[in-house]
Amino acid sequence: MSKNVFLFIAPVTLNRCPESGSTEARWFTNGRDHYFWSFDPSGSTPLSRRTCNILGLPKYRTSISSMVHNLFDYQYxxxxxxxxxxxxxxxxxxxxxxxxxxxxxxFSPLEHFHLNDLTEEYQGALDAWSDAKETLSNMSDSESVYEGASSQLQNVFSNSVSDSQC
Incomplete structure (x- = not known):
């Protein structure tokens, strides 16, 4: 039995639609999982799930997602x-x-619901978010004013939005 075990991960391609400019991520698989284990360095003989379980090989969950990074004002x-x-x-x-x-x-999270459908609690959270954002934009650009404020406001707003969609 080989001492080496090799992990093979299916390739990901990005296809751009020329009409809309949007990008589709597609994971090429062999009809099975997005990855497989093999004793063969070329990957020509994948191990069965049962064999992987017996050997205690890790199981992976695969996903593709976009990440949002907040930048400082001077970077924008x-x-x-x-x-x-x-x-x-x-x-x-x-x-x-x-x-x-x-x-x-x-797209804006506001596109998913109508303000008339909001409960009083969520309307209050939305008003507080709008007031705070306006207040911050009217103040100076010093870091002490903005430090962490934007992410806190976004968390309050996104929690209100996701709760109202349930």
Whole structure:
């Protein structure tokens, strides 16, 4: 019996729709799992699930997701300036399209519900979020004002939105 066990992971491809610019992630599999174990370094003979369980090999859950990273204000300003000096409008996806980057379709969480459907509690949370965001945008750009505030407000708002969709 071989001492080496090899993990093979199915490749992921990104297909861009030329009409909409949206990107589809597709995981190529052999009709089974997104990964398999093998004693063979070429992967020509996958191990059965039963054998993997007997050997105590780890099981993996696979997923594809986009990640959101918050940047400091000066980073957004630098990206905006870079696009402007190269002749692009930072409010469009023209620069991303020019660079060959995947285009994302943005939507607001408010599109999923109507304000009239909100309970009084959720309406209060939405009002507080709007008031706080407006207050922060009217204040100075010092880090002490903004530090952590945006993520806290987003958490309050996203909890209210997800609870109202149940």
């Amino acid at each position: 300003e630098a990206a905006k300036y870079l696009q402007e000096i190269q002749g692009f409008d930072p409010l469009t996806q023209d620069y991303a399209r020019f660079c060959g980057l995947p285009l994302l379709e943005m």
